[in-house]
Amino acid sequence: MTFRKYLVLAGVTVFAAAGDSMLSHGMKQTGNISLHHLQGVILAVRNPFVAVGILLLLAFFASYMNSLSWADLTYVLPATSLGYVLLALVAKFALHEEVSPMRWLGIALISGGVGFVAGGPALTAQDVPESLRLEKDSRNGVRTAEMVSGGVRR
């Protein structure tokens, strides 16, 4: 894992959380949209919060696709779930909402889950395309070397 890859994972987390909160804030300003008045959707896009929210969610999608090109789905999903924690912290410290003990427990569980998955390898899939194979092989090489040196020491 390089610094740039951690940055992409941070992008997935932050863009999703920021995009969702922008959209939610904007849609509360625009009001309800019914199936009979679909032109309301077009009016909603003219709200700056909704427009910025959509741009942030596009950025989220780009970084999500980027991360899936070099990491497992079962690595990316838990690793980027810190966004939920981020939303709760924004609610508590920026919006001064009440965060109940149950929610704090939820934050602790998610953080624990992220810690668990982050300690393991990012890519484990067997049928990896050629462009990724080089990196995987070199990593396996390192692991073999470590095992050999460990054996010698013992």
Next chain:
Amino acid sequence: MKSAYTWGGILVIVFASVVGDILLARAMKQVGDVHALWHRSGLWTVVSRILGNPNFFLGLTAMTVAFFSLLFALSWGDVSLVAPAAASLTFIGNAFAAKVFLHEKVDRRRWIAALLVAAGVALLAG
């Protein structure tokens, strides 16, 4: 009866989200590491490889189905049930599906992570 509709809706959301995530993940593995590809052949190659991948569009379609089923389910059930139930069941469904369809090594570490995050999401939004 209303709760049967709500849970039916939640199951459709979870199924569509898992199918979408698996297809998008498979598409991006077929495209290859975008950093390396961009470096080697430029941005245009990355974009055309992604847009030329059928799994990408199938995944996107599944995600769209998931989004609209969420809207329907929200009109039948409470947001405090639908959103966390769908999100946390999707985490668990993805761990199963990634193991079966993407052949990812979902070891004990990843199972614990998926279950902790699923429980955390359920508590957080509940």
